[in-house]
Amino acid sequence: MIADLDRIPEIALDWSRAGKGAALATVIETWGSAPRQCGAQMVIRSDGEMMGSVSGGCVEGAVVAEALEALEAGAPRILDYGVSDADAFAAGLACGGR
Numbered sequence: 001m002i003a004d005l006d007r008i009p010e011i012a013l014d015w016s017r018a019g020k021g022a023a024l025a026t027v028i029e030t031w032g033s034a035p036r037q038c039g040a041q042m043v044i045r046s047d048g049e050m051m052g053s054v055s056g057g058c059v060e061g062a063v064v065a066e067a068l069e070a071l072e073a074g075a076p077r078i079l080d081y082g083v084s085d086a087d088a089f090a091a092g093l094a095c096g097g098r
Contacts, residue, residue: 004051005051005052008024008041008042008043008051008052009024009041009043011043011051012024012043015043015045020045020046020047021045021046021071022043022044022045022046022071023043023044023067023068023070023071024041024042024043025041025042025043025044025052025054025063025067026039026040026041026054027039027040027041027054028078035055035056035057035058036053036054036055036056040052040053040054041054042054042060042063044063044064044067044068044071046068046071048064048068050064055081058081059081062079062081063079066079
């Protein structure tokens with residue numbers, strides 16, 4: 001299973017070539033205590049199947065929803081997720097991140 005995580009772009013291509021539709025989500029920038037670093041990837045198939053991770057779970061559901069909408073629209077998106085230092089402190093976290 002871990003070896004498959006190194007093949008996320010290839011899996012996206014395989015799903016697309018099989019006519020299943022696929023969106024590739026990639027972390028392109030981070031700040032603060034981001035759960036995943038730049039380059040982390042997740043592939044989302046048009047039926048909701050997914051592999052990989054871009055957030056360690058925190059915003060994965062939102063990324064899947066956006067990916068499915070992007071597949072439907074046929075257009076890429078750049079998304080921005082984060083939590084302010086104040087919100088992070090209120091939740092008992094050490095610091096915010098984006």
